[in-house]
Amino acid sequence: xxxVLIALLLFASCxxxxxxxxxxxxxxxxxxxxxxxxxxxxxxxxxxxxYWRGVxxxxxxxxxxxxxxxxxxxxxxxxxxxxKHGVELKTGKKLGNWEWEHTCPVDGEIFHGDPKSPSKDYDxxxxxxxxxxxxxxxxxxxxxxxVTHDARxxxxxxxxxxxxxxxxxxxxxxxIHGTAKPGGGRVTSSTVDEAKWLIHICxxxxxxxxxxxxxxxxxITDKLLTPAAKEVILPHIxxxxxxxxxxxxxxxxxxxxxxxxNLIHExxxxxxxxxxxxxxxxxxxxxxxxxSGWRHHxxxxxxxxxxxxxxxxxxxxxxxxALKNMLDAPLRFVSPTLSLPAFDxxxxxxxxxGEPIYELAxxxxxxxxxxxxxxxxxxxxYALWFGxxxxxxxxxxxxxxxxxxxxxxxxLTSDQGEKATWLCLKYGPHGGGHGHNDKNQLVLYSRGQVxxxxxxxxxxxxxxxxxxDKTTLAHSTLIVDExxxxxxxxxxxxxxxxxxxxxxxxxxxxxxxxVRFVRTAALLSENLIVIVDQxxxxxxxxxxxxxxxxGKWSRLPEGEPWTPPGANGYRHIxxxxxxxxxxxxxxxxxxxxxxxxxxxxxxxxxxxxxxGTGIGASTEDRVPIALLRRRAKEAAFVWAVALDGKPVxxxxxxxxxxxxxxxxAAAATAVTxxxxxxxWALLVNPAGxxxxxxxxxGTWTSSELFAVRAP
Numbered sequence: 133x134x135x136v137l138i139a140l141l142l143f144a145s146c147x148x149x150x151x152x153x154x155x156x157x158x159x160x161x162x163x164x165x166x167x168x169x170x171x172x173x174x175x176x177x178x179x180x181x182x183y184w185r186g187v188x189x190x191x192x193x194x195x196x197x198x199x200x201x202x203x204x205x206x207x208x209x210x211x212x213x214x215x216k217h218g219v220e221l222k223t224g225k226k227l228g229n230w231e232w233e234h235t236c237p238v239d240g241e242i243f244h245g246d247p248k249s250p251s252k253d254y255d256x257x258x259x260x261x262x263x264x265x266x267x268x269x270x271x272x273x274x275x276x277x278x279v280t281h282d283a284r285x286x287x288x289x290x291x292x293x294x295x296x297x298x299x300x301x302x303x304x305x306x307x308i309h310g311t312a313k314p315g316g317g318r319v320t321s322s323t324v325d326e327a328k329w330l331i332h333i334c335x336x337x338x339x340x341x342x343x344x345x346x347x348x349x350x351x352i353t354d355k356l357l358t359p360a361a362k363e364v365i366l367p368h369i370x371x372x373x374x375x376x377x378x379x380x381x382x383x384x385x386x387x388x389x390x391x392x393x394n395l396i397h398e399x400x401x402x403x404x405x406x407x408x409x410x411x412x413x414x415x416x417x418x419x420x421x422x423x424s425g426w427r428h429h430x431x432x433x434x435x436x437x438x439x440x441x442x443x444x445x446x447x448x449x450x451x452x453x454a455l456k457n458m459l460d461a462p463l464r465f466v467s468p469t470l471s472l473p474a475f476d477x478x479x480x481x482x483x484x485x486g487e488p489i490y491e492l493a494x495x496x497x498x499x500x501x502x503x504x505x506x507x508x509x510x511x512x513x514y515a516l517w518f519g520x521x522x523x524x525x526x527x528x529x530x531x532x533x534x535x536x537x538x539x540x541x542x543x544l545t546s547d548q549g550e551k552a553t554w555l556c557l558k559y560g561p562h563g564g565g566h567g568h569n570d571k572n573q574l575v576l577y578s579r580g581q582v583x584x585x586x587x588x589x590x591x592x593x594x595x596x597x598x599x600x601d602k603t604t605l606a607h608s609t610l611i612v613d614e615x616x617x618x619x620x621x622x623x624x625x626x627x628x629x630x631x632x633x634x635x636x637x638x639x640x641x642x643x644x645x646x647v648r649f650v651r652t653a654a655l656l657s658e659n660l661i662v663i664v665d666q667x668x669x670x671x672x673x674x675x676x677x678x679x680x681x682x683g684k685w686s687r688l689p690e691g692e693p694w695t696p697p698g699a700n701g702y703r704h705i706x707x708x709x710x711x712x713x714x715x716x717x718x719x720x721x722x723x724x725x726x727x728x729x730x731x732x733x734x735x736x737x738x739x740x741x742x743x744g745t746g747i748g749a750s751t752e753d754r755v756p757i758a759l760l761r762r763r764a765k766e767a768a769f770v771w772a773v774a775l776d777g778k779p780v781x782x783x784x785x786x787x788x789x790x791x792x793x794x795x796x797a798a799a800a801t802a803v804t805x806x807x808x809x810x811x812w813a814l815l816v817n818p819a820g821x822x823x824x825x826x827x828x829x830g831t832w833t834s835s836e837l838f839a840v841r842a843p
Contacts, residue, residue: 151393154446158278160338160385160438161271161517163445167278170517174279177521179510184279187516191276194269195284199292201299203230206260207253208308208321211593214238218596219750223258231255238750250310251593256321263319266292267332274339286340293337294348297355305364314368318360323368324375327382330360331438334385341389353390361386361395369405372413374421374428377435380407384439388446399439400450407439411454418539419461424563425478425589426462433458433489441492451496459493463501464534465541467577468552470505474588475558475575477566477601488512491519500524533634535627536560542627542636546578546658553578553658553775557651559622559638569617570607571640572651576661578775583682583729584608585755587747598700600747604678605701610640610649610667611676614699617643625650625818631840637818646670648798650818652838659776660807664816665769668798677760677769679731680746681721685756686728688719688743696744705757708744717741720777721756728777731758734770734784734803738762768797774807781806787815790822802832813841 155163162170173180212221214236221243224233234243234254245255273289276282300318307316317326337352344352361383369379384399384407386392400406414422414432421429433455440450462483466472470483481487487505491514494502503523510519535542540560546553554577558570576584587606590596600606604616611617620641627636633654640649652664667675694710696702711717718732719741733739740761745754760769772780787800800817802825815834817823824833832841 152396152446152448154388154391157341158274158338159445160388160442161275161335162278162339166445166517170275171279173516173519173521180516180519180521183511183516187272188276188280191269191272191285191288194273195288199266199288199295201266201295202259202262204256204259205303205306205317205319206258206263206321206325207250207256208325208593209257209260210591211251211308212254212257213591213594214241214243215595216241217750217752218590218594218747220591221254221257223261230259232258234258238752250308250321260320260325264329264332266296267329267336270336271332271339272336274336277343278339283343286343289336289340290344290348293333293352293356296333297351300356301359317364322375323365324378326360327365327375327378327435330357330365330382331378331385333357334382334389335438338389357386357390358392366395366398369402371405372410372422374423374432374435376405377407377410377414377432379435380405380410381435381439385442388442400443400448407436407450408452410436411450411452411458415454415458416538418536418541419457419459419464420536420539421458422561422564424476424561424567426472426475426481427478427589428476428566429458429461430481430487430489437489437492444496456497459490459497459502462487463504464536465539465543465556467554467556468545468547468550469577469580469582470550471577471582473556473558473575473582474586476563476568476570477589477592479588480582480586488514491515492517494523495520533629535624535636537624540622540624542624542638542653544634544636544653544655546634546655551579553655553661555653555655555661557636557638557653559624559640561621562619567619568602568607569604569619569643570609571617571620571622571643572638572649573607573609574651574653574663575608576773578658579727581682581723583723583775584773585680585682587680596704596747596751600701600704603701605676606678606680606746608678608680609651610643610665611678611701612644612647612669612673614674614676614697614702615644616701626837630836630838631812631842633812633814633840633842635838637816637838639818644669644673647673652816652818654814654838654840656805656807656812657810659778660772660774660780660805662770662772662782662803662805662812662814664801664803664814665771666767666798666801666816666818667769668766668796670765672763672765674761674763675767675769677771679758679760679771679773681729681731681756681758681773683721683723683729683756684754685743685745686720686722689717689741691741691743694742694744704747704751705744706746706754708742711741713738713740718779719743719756719758727775730774730777730780732772732774732780732782733760734772734782737764737767737784737797739769766796766798768801770801770803772805778807785825785827787817787823787825790824792824795823802827811842815839 217238221234246252277285303318387395472481474480483505495518542557544555622641625637635654637652691709691711694708696705742759746757785802805812
């Protein structure tokens with residue numbers, strides 16, 4: 133923070149007197165040296181040559197096609213979904229000028245766009261894609277020109293740029309609701325999408341700028357670039373967020389391209405919205421972006437780097453410690469499969485297929501850890517543009533047991549290999565508008581696959597986003613009275629290892645009035661996890677512990693059909709079966725890989741055991757769900773997940789205080805666990821008071837929050 137304040141003070145004192153000295157074009161995506169390295173990469177390395185030939189072929193195919201721009205601006209593509217199945221539509225047969233059929237991939241139903249209804253203007257969603265394709269074409273044509281010096285490529289980029297210069301101000305400003313107000317765009321329906329489009333336009337224009345006449349440059353600047361930056365985007369940069377990272381970068385690139393010093397200074401140094409402020413205020417101590425979910429973390433990174441690179445080409449270094457911390461964060465939290473969980477409004481991110489931005493990260497920082505997510509086929513833009521060769525061999529190291537209180541994530545691991553067991557307990561900040569109501573939820577990976585998934589998100593325009601994704605029931609955690617948790621921030625009470633057992637104990641925070649929920653997860657072995665969920669309330673409630681398992685149900689105990697309530701989340705449960713008074717019961721989920729995982733409920737308090745299926749990728753994709761249900765003022769749910777499908781014996785024992793008085797299980801509980809010839813005794817004691825429990829081998833006394841005996 134101090135460094136940023138110093139930078140801002142220096143800017144305030146000397147910006148007007150000391151304009152930034154801009155080098156010759158190109159200076160955004162590449163400078164002259166970068167172009168030379170790009171050519172050398174293409175000529176020397178097979179992987180670069182192969183990818184370059186694909187880019188060039190795409191450019192060649194477009195050379196003889198007239199740049200016919202859409203007649204209107206586009207719509208938010210998050211609305212391009214089937215309202216029945218919640219999945220993205222596919223653009224089908226063309227029906228007329230800028231009209232198509234739109235098909236649901238689940239059942240083949242055909243939809244037609246309605247321009248009078250913004251939420252059903254599917255044609256405009258397809259038009260957004262066309263606008264983005266034109267912007268990308270400008271960039272690719274610019275790269276092709278720099279590599280080959282073939283004037284056909286610069287001429288095609290010029291044609292598209294001048295076409296937009298004539299059209300841009302004729303496109304009405306509109307947001308996703310069709311309203312002309314800040315927050316909307318002209319070629320798109322939002323400022324952030326306008327910024328993403330504009331960044332490619334600027335990067336491509338920069339690569340051919342010196343081939344344009346002064347009149348062409350003036351037309352593109354005055355009728356396209358400046359209005360987009362100053363009239364559409366800049367008025368809506370209102371704070372810190374991934375969207376604002378894109379918007380500030382787009383404004384800055386217009387400044388670097390056209391030489392507008394005010395736009396450059398605003399984009400980098402604005403104390404409220406500039407990229408330095410974004411990095412200072414938007415990155416936690418753990419390196420995670422403040423908006424929840426890995427989607428927004430990488431979205432913010434993707435928005436930031438383009439301005440950082442343009443600044444770097446003008447000898448301004450904003451590749452600072454916060455940006456490096458953002459690059460480090462995913463490597464701290466990644467699972468043994470190199471996957472990041474689908475937390476909040478994010479899908480799971482599989483880094484086994486490579487996370488291209490680490491090509492740029494390695495090129496700028498030369499740190500070995502950034503090699504981990506780089507796909508060795510290197511078939512991506514970042515590798516072509518910035519990749520170093522050869523890449524040294526580097527082992528893929530996964531973070532072992534670790535707790536990150538700033539981000540509210542605790543990780544327990546059994547090993548370093550890809551088949552290792554990896555359990556993640558999420559208890560931290562809500563995450564703003566992108567957060568889900570899921571405090572103390574569990575995500576579990578083992579044997580190279582996810583075994584307890586997080587639902588992540590469907591498209592924002594999908595009805596499933598609100599009726600399933602954001603509900604508490606969609607996550608493996610506590611639901612009270614069939615209502616979702618309130619936004620809250622939890623805390624970690626204890627974390628570490630005891631008796632050879634890794635554990636985490638977290639409190640969910642004020643998720644329901646008068647309710648305290650403490651979850652303790654213990655990784656006993658690579659095959660066995662025991663969970664103790666302690667819930668205490670001032671009055672009677674219905675408590676549901678939801679457990680989501682991958683695969684499909686197999687060998688379930690007998691039960692009776694159950695009709696779920698109509699509340700959000702619950703109404704999506706299908707094939708539900710109810711078992712009253714169940715204890716010591718096991719449900720087995722058969723995995724796609726052929727293995728099994730078994731969920732076992734401890735004996736003791738009567739518990740209703742409900743099984744069914746919840747929502748996966750669509751309403752037709754089903755994921756096993758179990759509900760452990762009790763009605764009480766307080767309860768301790770003790771359950772286990774056996775990853776080898778083997779039976780587990782769980783028994784709860786009363787815990788007593790120092791005077792011998794039996795404590796409520798929600799305050800302290802002891803558990804004995806048997807699996808095969810192995811046995812453990814666990815004591816879960818969130819208050820840290822002196823307690824004792826009677827084991828077969830004698831009385832056990834402890835004041836630890838979590839203690840283990842393995843006779």
